[in-house]
Amino acid sequence: MSKNITVKNLAYLAGFLDGDGSIYVRLKPNPTYRFGFQISPCIAFFQAKKEKENFARVCALAGAGYMRERKDGIMEYVINKKDEIVDFLSQVKPFLILKRRQAELMIKIFEMKENVRDQKDFEKLAGMIDKFRELNYSKKRKRHNLTP
């Protein structure tokens, strides 16, 4: 867990996340889950493979997550465990400028998720997750339809 990251490193990571990173949640259809969807949160950084070594140094500052090489040769650093995400975002948030709303939304979604009791609660949560598309400015916006 990324406890006690120094102010200097938190500010650096916030700049890196604002410049190059991504904060998002996906709803993945999964019939083994109670409401038919798995909630898949993610913080990701990207870098060309040639920078692998230095990129690993950047990622080590976060003290959580893992690095993987994509098929297209891009290195991807991913934090996708709930506790690690909440811990990381809580610390980095005060330093974020461009992605602070995404960080706040992510934390709020985790809070809401704890309190989901029925289908209606889950639909509210799905609506919150859709807001990531607006914040992240994807051109292919699609709303989730939870009642097929």
Added chain:
Amino acid sequence: MSKNITVKNLAYLAGFLDGDGSIYVRLKPNPTYRFGFQISPCIAFFQAKKEKENFARVCALAGAGYMRERKDGIMEYVINKKDEIVDFLSQVKPFLILKRRQAELMIKIFEMKENVRDQKDFEKLAGMIDKFRELNYSKKRKRHNLTP
């Protein structure tokens, strides 16, 4: 001039530059210059137009340079005056992880430029400028031919 940026803001700007920014020098053919080329240095940050307001806040931290909107709708923040570049890079360099070599190379090129006395010196300088291509991993590498 970007004097006395706080450690927090320097670390943030270093992260942003490492993640999203660009440090480079171009040799522009220009017959009005003594050796036929103008040396055009640049530090640049990029962001989608929708983030214009927050992006301006990021750029304001540097206390130098200017923002412009490109024809493709991307906002570009550019520091291209020698004194501002040297001042900015000198402060940010200790916090850089991915682009520290580019920062060092840029500062070295300015030092060399001061001491150019003849064509041979200028060719050495041009060779240093070519190194940016290697550091920045452009796929279209071309070496400058100074004797047409």
